[in-house]
Amino acid sequence: MSLPYRSACLDCFRALAFTGSAPTVKDLPFDQGQEIALVGHANVGKSSLINALAQRKRLARYSKQPGRTQALNLFSFQSPLPRRLVDLPGYGYAQISKLLKARWDKALANYFSQHTALTDILWVFDIRRDFTEIDKAVLDLVHKRKRKVHLVLNKVDKLSAAQTKRRIGQLQAQTDNFRKQQRIEPRLWLVSTKTGLGIDELREALGKHLQLDTMAKKDQTTLGTDSIMQSDPPYRGDI
Ligand SMILES: Nc1nc2c(ncn2[C@@H]2O[C@H](COP(=O)(O)OP(=O)(O)O)[C@@H](O)[C@H]2O)c(=O)[nH]1
Numbered sequence: 001m002s003l004p005y006r007s008a009c010l011d012c013f014r015a016l017a018f019t020g021s022a023p024t025v026k027d028l029p030f031d032q033g034q035e036i037a038l039v040g041h042a043n044v045g046k047s048s049l050i051n052a053l054a055q056r057k058r059l060a061r062y063s064k065q066p067g068r069t070q071a072l073n074l075f076s077f078q079s080p081l082p083r084r085l086v087d088l089p090g091y092g093y094a095q096i097s098k099l100l101k102a103r104w105d106k107a108l109a110n111y112f113s114q115h116t117a118l119t120d121i122l123w124v125f126d127i128r129r130d131f132t133e134i135d136k137a138v139l140d141l142v143h144k145r146k147r148k149v150h151l152v153l154n155k156v157d158k159l160s161a162a163q164t165k166r167r168i169g170q171l172q173a174q175t176d177n178f179r180k181q182q183r184i185e186p187r188l189w190l191v192s193t194k195t196g197l198g199i200d201e202l203r204e205a206l207g208k209h210l211q212l213d214t215m216a217k218k219d220q221t222t223l224g225t226d227s228i229m230q231s232d233p234p235y236r237g238d239i
């Protein structure tokens with residue numbers, strides 16, 4: 001890919017704007033356009049990944065306290081047709097109350113089953129974690145509408161090259177069945193939001209997928225009709 005597209009794509013990501021938090025699927029903007037959701041356990045680096053893709057430090061805030069994102073947080077591209085990234089509440093965080101967990105599970109289940117604008121899932125893993133039963137349950141939910149699921153292994157900086165290779169082998173074996181069933185895309189994305197490893201490649205692939213290149217050619221200076229909040233909303237995610 002030539003450099004001009006790469007930098008145009010980066011400009012599109014840099015211009016991502018936080019356009020609101022939706023506590024439930026009913027609060028989401030009209031179900032049109034295309035959105036990519038970041039799914040994964042709490043604390044794997046979903047918010048950090050949005051920041052890294054946008055090269056912005058505090059676009060999606062991140063926290064050392066896992067499990068704080070309690071809503072679907074929307075980040076919109078400047079585009080004539082709505083295109084967004086959606087930062088979802090992390091699942092599998094043991095220390096939250098049962099009531100809160102039940103609410104999250106329901107909100108996520110509704111989102112996956114009802115929202116047709118959602119075409120792709122970036123399933124973010126901490127490379128050191130195994131694929132668990134709870135992941136399988138989430139994959140079942142996600143896959144109901146045959147969405148594309150892309151596995152992103154984050155925090156690669158935490159491992160040596162040899163450890164990384166071993167972990168890739170293990171995770172590939174653990175997810176092999178899902179690949180055969182075409183429930184997960186074959187390509188594994190190895191990234192570190194801390195060092196920037198793999199982020200340019202992922203951004204470029206997402207940019208192509210969302211056709212941000214055609215948008216970048218147009219002189220778009222205003223946000224699409226995507227905002228769900230009239231005024232600057234209080235951020236409801238990680239603190
Ligand atoms: N070492 C390392 N730490 C990371 C990386 N990405 C995120 N983190 C840290 O992991 C913690 C959780 O990140 P966050 O983005 O809030 O995770 P989320 O709960 O999935 O949104 C924070 O302390 C981040 O600084 C990474 O690539 N490498």
Ligand SMILES: [Mg+2]
Nearest residue numbers: 046047069238
């Ligand atoms: Mg988060």
